[in-house]
Amino acid sequence: ILNVEQSPQSLHVQEGDSTNFTCSFPSSNFYALHWYRWETAKSPEALFVMTLNGDEKKKGRISATLNTKEGYSYLYIKGSQPEDSATYLCASPSNDYKLSFGAGTTVTVRA
């Protein structure tokens, strides 16, 4: 099991503002980095799976970057909307099946 950490634990953002938060993971024996979005009363839904250092992924107003050498990934939300309110989880595998999840960053977008 890997030590995957996320910060901050929670954040509040005004509608229309942009925000970002961090996922830290061990840089040795890196295989992949996953981001999931988890809305209340729903199941986690995958956003991105990233494998290459310097990789950037984008889905609508949400994007992510990956630095495998220093062991961190950023998730960005541009022009936050109330529907972006959710807990965002990152996870990294220690082998080909065992994902270790961070505790998540809970984003609340205020209208």
Add this chain to the structure above:
Amino acid sequence: NAGVMQNPRHLVRRRGQEARLRCSPMKGHSHVYWYRQLPEEGLKFMVYLQKENIIDESGMPKERFSAEFPKEGPSILRIQQVVRGDSAAYFCASSPRTVFNEKLFFGSGTQLSVL
């Protein structure tokens, strides 16, 4: 293509009873994972299965907990003689290949409450 189906959504058991949680993976997915979410904690790996095989159960308590993924039918997570500390949300996920390149598809979870 239906998603990962878990049932029941909510399960209430008294201490000492058995709990059976079911998970049908997405069609074409042969990799099944069970995760547990304890109150105020994140998702914790419990067990990884492929058809008829338990590959890794290192995250599952050795006593009272068992899992299976038979050739036919859903994957089952079984908890015998439940205790209050077993109260948690249990999530099943599936994938078509390994998590090196593939995302997990999660079910809606089963909330187990032990009275």
